[in-house]
Amino acid sequence: MKLLEKILVPVKINEISTDQLNVAVQLATNFNSQIILLHVLPAEAKKESIHSLIIEYVNKDFEKVLTDLSVKGIKAEKRIQYGNLFEQIISVSETENVNLILLTNETEQTNKNQKIDVVTEKIIRKAQKPVWITKTGCTIIPKKILCPVDFSEASERALNNAIKISRIFKATLNIITVFEPLEENVSMRYEIDYKKENDELKKDTNQRFNEFIQKFNLTDIDYVTKLIKGKIHKKILDYAVKNKIDLIFMGANGKSLIQRFLLGSVTEMIIRELPVSMVITKSENILNSNIDS
Secondary structure (H helix, E strand, C coil): CCCCCEEEEECCHHHCCHHHHHHHHHHHHHHCCEEEEEEEECHHHHCHHHHHHHHHHHHHHHHHHHHHHHHCCCEEEEEEEECCHHHHHHHHHHHCCCCEEEEECCHHHHCCCCCCCHHHHHHHHHCCCCEEEECCCCCCCCCEEEEECCCCHHHHHHHHHHHHHHHHHCCEEEEEEEECCCCCCCCCCCCCCHHHHHHHHHHHHHHHHHHHHCCCCCCCCCEEEEEEECCHHHHHHHHHHHCCCCEEEEECCCCCCCCCCCCCHHHHHHHHHCCCEEEEECCCCCCCHHHCC
């Protein structure tokens, strides 16, 4: 069994993202993965009067991309679906049982005030498969990876995946946790020694952080750990920028009925800023866990 068997790459085949395809190639090369290129046409394209002409042009575009991938020794297949883009990506990811959905973010061409496009955000919310979002101009092979943790099952899954990808690409893994100090509130009726309370909070968080890290196999990983004080999402963003991070791993909630569409407030805020390429994990891992050792 392959570690990363199938990668779903939704594309506009006539204007395919170079960054997205390059990341797919690197992953497939390192993991001997199969790439599934998915192009979704509007339902109207199935009309008899225009269908054959549209398919002819789409197949020509596919042929060039598939030939280029074959020359690089990569196994790739095409999928042409009809209807709603978001629904078809989710459907194919499940029916093909892919290990990863690899997206590109297109807001820079559409809306400069919005960091992440609507379809990408909806896929992140709905998909149970890990989602890798490539940011335009990203570093293809990550050299610095960041994984913020809060000791939850979601961040545990994210760190597991970050460790495996760091090991494969020989990247430096930055593992951080952020604690928010208690702030003075003049309306409180009781006197509180904020310095003492915050010192205790820092000590407790640091202990939990060390215990959390000890659960993971970091053999052969170049990694650093850091405890940071401040507003969680702001400190994560600051760290990513200051340390020139190439890729962020973050966990999101699983697929219970109530949590199905929830990412977690911090993860959601980071995604909306999208400082660099990101990987969001939910209930499944990127790599097949039964042979990841």
